[in-house]
Amino acid sequence: MPVSKKIIKITQAIFPALLMVAGALLSGAVLIVIAGNDPIAAYKALLEGAFSNSYRISETFVKAIPLMLMAQGISIAFKNQIWNIGAGGQFTIGTILSVVVCLYFKLPPIPTIILSFIFAFIGGALWGGLAGWLKARFNANEVITTLMLDYIATFLLAYLVYGPMMDPNGFGYPQSAVIEKVLRLPKLIVGGRLHAGLFVAIAILLLMILFWRSTLGFKIELAGQGNDVSRYAGINNKKIIIVAMLLSGGLSGIAGWNEIHGIHFRLMTDLAGSYGSIAIVIALLGNLNPLGIAISAYFFSVLIVGGNTMQNLTGIPYSLVDIIQGLIVVFVITRTAFKAESIQSFFRKRRYQHNG
């Protein structure tokens, strides 16, 4: 009985996500047909694009690492009901500080890498924590502040690469010098880009599972259940908002560290790209659960890598992936309705029938 109960529980937990993905893929297929293409061929090309050789498989992980780290960070804020939509900015601050440590600190390699990690974490944390503080202190809407801080980070990065941090030997292109080879994370496969950052990501995933079993995680979750109930339970909401945003931003900072030491090795404009917004969708699709986030981050990176290759090699436009992503967003938004009505009553009915 407990085993089947557990299975029901797990199914119940992931069923909405699976339903949403299936719905998005199906609606995507309908759109492909309307556009006059063959949906099966398109999805086949997408899967081939993600898995047909070792390089592409490694790319799916390369992409998943920063997305997962950022989504884990976002989940901390979201569980607290703080809508941190500026993960991209926190990521950017992480990249900047990593490169600053690597280029200017002149320390031996190992201390440099560790210090770069710490700086990236603290930088991202402060960037997120600032929005948290503004909310706690002035009740400033975090959607606005995190978004604005995202812009500030983007422009700060642009200023740095066009100005003080521009590579002196770079012929004036807006980019910093590259970090030394010894500071780069070792590659895990020959010819691919998959790097040791994977282990950092796995470690963070395990830490996150532990985090949600900690009293601090409980406090953050409880505060997310409403101001009144958490105050009633003796929690200092203002403090918790700041702590949640510090951690949330810190994880995006680590994602930035990861991309500098594993992929880019230097600063350029717009390194964060659209990671910030994709990570939000990943966090929500993963139901703010650390394992769910890891799975949905991987799913999204398969979509992205597969979609890019599909576009490159078959000419089916990448917009397909954009559409699938967009549909998932729509489904995620309507999930509350989904969850409350059909799915839960479906399972409840099942259960009662089972009992009776």
Next chain:
Amino acid sequence: MRNITKIFGHLKANDAVDFKLREKSIHGLLGENGAGKTTLMNVLYGLYRQEEGEIYIHGQKTDISSPLKAISSGIGMVHQHFMLARPLTVVENIMLGRKSSRGIFLDTKKVAAEIRELSDKYHLMVDPYARIWQLSVGEQQRVEILTTIYQGANILILDEPTAVLTPQEAETLFSILRQMRDDGKSMILITHKLEEILSVVDDVTILRDGKMINSLKVTPATTKEELSRLMVGRDVLFDFYPVAVKPGKERISMKNLSVRNDKDFSAVRNFSLSVAEGEIVGLAGVDGNGQKELAEALTGLRPAEGGLIFINGKEAVNKPPVFYINEGVAHIPEDRQSMGLAMGFCVSKNLVIKRFYQQPYAKNGLLNYKNIKDHAKKMIQDFQIKTNSTEDITRDLSGGNQQKVILARELADDPSVLIANQPTRGLDVGATEYVRSRLLEARSKGSAVLLISADIEEIIQLSDRIAVIYNGELMGVLPKGSQPEAIGLLMMGKRQGDNASVKENY
């Protein structure tokens, strides 16, 4: 109404219910919460569509597909939560959504005159030009009644109309209802208060679990016990008069306490009261007279503007909530859904939201789920919480079971002080009985209980001393065994021998 069946998902809210309303009568619809009373009436009012069954009005089969249809068939409904636009005047509210006889211009004057006429006829005492926010709850209710009559209703449905009224206001309402009956109108009174059935109703229909149990004429011989047995399905214990225990030392006291409300108006003024070990002090009062603010100040949730609070002899005013928790001040908040419970949490987590960081629920900053679950299992058993498992989401529990979760959490550690604000509001008879017995048990274990309630009967049944709050002020403290009328007068802001009416509380 014949053979009405209404299904929500898997739940049969009404199961082949027959309901017959005589002309010129007041008909009580009695049942516990969730028995299907409101559902049945919503079907009649066209808000829900029944799966099976027919509705006949004056012998004619009528298809009521919408409230508009219901209104045109002469059915009106006064909801529990008033549907009034607060900044507008009475006449403007009544005109809302109605065609004007003057085309695009408002016919305010004409409607106002008509309203005045109706108001006089039934002694509703409503000024058409008063703004809603200026009116007391009882007056607002009369506006709702007026609206339905103005729309031509012959059949009035009143959903728990006395839930928000003082005994005096309720009596006024009942006399209005009687007058309307004598004038040829029929009324359906949804209620779970047995006293109301006995005092005002001609016929009563009892629902339980969606089924019609019985329909009978109310005669002087009808007893509460008889009705409650039909309603609950078993005997219910009434009048459990508390055993007098000699109160011990003072556990909580407040001196000249003043508190402001969310709008920054003065809500509690110069309030002084104390509760001792092993004592229940009832604090009676009509809703919105500062009870919520007082309870929050006494648990650290709201700053005090002035005055002192002592908990177990310690100065406590304006200390953070966690201080009160650690001093053993338990709190059953008025708003159990947004303050008392984390609705999205499962039952086991809700049972530890104040203690989760302490042994045995956590060690070294990590939660011990096994101990939390074991604790929940014990509480579910001890407090008879109906739930499938310890991991059920609290939102999915019924109101009574949600309240039991709060009780279990607050009473588990034998609190030093218990602030219980409206602990039985909205609960059915069975759950109410259970909550009250637990309050008495807490008292006998030595807790100092401050029972805040608008239910005079509850106050009288449980309290060792009875304090009354009106407009944020302590009106007086009455001994045990005081008459409801005396308490009711104080609740209205009238002191004994004080004939001049006290200023209305806006």
Next chain:
Amino acid sequence: MKKIVKVLFVLLVLSLLVATTVSAADEKLKVALILPGQADDMSFNQAMYDAMMQVADEYADKIEVTVVEKVYEVADIEPALMDFASQNYDIIFGHGFQFQEPLIAVAEMFPETAFCLGTGYLTLPNTAVYDVELDTGGYLMGVLAALMSETGKIGVVGGADVSEIFRGHEGYKYGAKSVNPDIVIEEVYTGDWNDSAGAKEAAISMYDDGVDIIWHSGDGIGLGVLEAAKEKGKFALGNVADQHSLAPDNVLSGVVYQWAPIIKNIIDDVISGAFFKTDPLFYWINIPNDGLTYASYYELSDKVPAEVQAQVEQTFKDLKDKKIVMPDFEAAK
């Protein structure tokens, strides 16, 4: 022993070269173009896209072309390059300096594939950089602007102060002074190629200051300058692509990049094998090699006096025939 190794090595390299040229002769070259933005951006991406399409037509028997646009994410560049390299494409164009690092990294893994980098400075034997020499184009615009200005004040707005843009601006000033030594020239670098809002601000303040014609040397910023011209009802000069349609009443003319000639050069060099023999290898477009032209005046033609039109045309011819020579601006800097 050493000698034998050397001989063997040379033989190996030769055979590889022969192999590539033979296989290339057998079938059409597979050419991929990766664009960082939209192919119809009326600017940097479109100029290259149009040129590639033109070459694909002219060289229809020699090449087949695949174009991928909107590779916005820097992190997605390397996998895109890998996709084409591993599909045995012969020539891969990465159109933008942000392709530099990943392009070099992938080129190292595929030494037989030719990689072309649209602006940049790092090279390998199998890579080349193609870029624009903007000084001649700037000179031509400077002449046109100075001749058309009634207030004696002209302007120029650029993105970043990088070498080619700098030389374009210097050429512009040099050209303007050549027809009117007293001309006042206002110059702004916004610091960011995509800051069209900043560029618009700068252009508006120039127009308000009495400037009556502005040339821009940028990408995204160009749109801002043209917006400002539209708003103020003043003239502007375009750059990169023919930008007439963006503001028909305001875009007088402009520098137009013609990448087609050097794309053909590159393909010819790959076929002949010369591409792999030269390092570093740069392909420049400029007026003398037909890589830069200027846009038609369209309906604004009657606003440009015949003698001005004639003088501009003459200047263009002189630049083309290298009768006008640019000084070394970099040295003067």
